[in-house]
């Protein structure tokens with residue numbers, strides 16, 4: 001193992017689970033809940049390097065960390081090496097545990113500015129950005145890539161080698177092409193091949209939604225660390241489930257399983273998680289913003305919960321925080337009632 005890999009390991013310790021960067025979702029309150037449930041490290045939503053340099057208040061807002069966050073990296077996007085390096089310096093000064101560079105984002109707004117997955121088409125520039133950032137900050141630097149722009153010009157191994165050469169400490173791959181967006185299945189074979197090609201840590205990502213997926217991704221790829229995105233939305237306890245299953249495998253007693261996956265017990269605890277997530281967001285953003293910010297998160301919690309439509313509609317139009325609290329209280333009562341009937 002080379003010295004870069006050693007540095008990475010000593011900083012990330014025995015981490016196995018990361019919460020993915022998700023614009024609009026991986027906010028400080030959600031990260032905090034995921035940490036409480038067992039995530040080892042997490043990422044901010046993507047932050048514009050240009051915005052940071054200009055000193056935009058809203059951009060700085062994305063970097064704010066909440067008490068109790070374990071190890072949160074700031075994810076930057078941009079296409080100018082000097083701007084990315086300066087933004088990384090600012091992020092490091094403002095409490096980033098590490099810097100992640102976004103070379104995988106497929107959305108037009110980012111691509112138009114030659115950021116995100118656009119850099120998969122210009123590995124020379126990607127390498128110069130990475131080298132400039134690595135040279136500027138003392139904290140670890142990681143990068144997140146896709147499999148390539150299209151299947152025809154698949155180049156994730158070349159990209160990984162460029163990043164390793166630039167001194168990056170770890171690479172995350174979401175193994176889909178830019179042109180795929182989120183369609184199809186992510187190709188875990190790409191993660192395995194990248195891992196074989198690099199000496200630095202490769203973090204696997206893509207379509208992990210339960211304990212079995214986590215085990216299978218690690219089996220197929222040999223990765224130690226798995227990053228979870230959509231699987232944790234509305235289901236932050238997935239981290240705990242995975243940690244419990246690892247503990248059980250290691251012969252540790254984790255106590256009785258309180259929540260049965262997919263069962264009515266799970267739906268009862270959903271109401272508690274929703275309320276906790278809401279109150280954390282109130283404490284973070286104030287009541288008014290929390291009421292509107294939480295709508296999209298509530299939708300994920302209520303996905304697949306039988307009979308929840310009426311509550312979802314009410315939450316989408318709730319006018320103030322007390323109304324949200326009262327809807328969540330009745331949701332909980334209703335779920336408990338149903339659970340008692342079934343028990």
Ligand SMILES: Cc1cc2nc3c(=O)[nH]c(=O)nc-3n(C[C@H](O)[C@H](O)[C@H](O)COP(=O)(O)O)c2cc1C
Nearest residue numbers: 020021022023045046144174206207208228229230
């Ligand atoms: C709503 C949403 C927002 C996302 N925002 C970002 C982002 O800001 N930066 C990034 O690198 N990836 C972003 N992603 C991609 C995820 O980090 C992750 O790579 C992808 O969702 C695949 O993992 P999953 O199958 O576990 O969700 C986003 C994904 C979703 C669903």
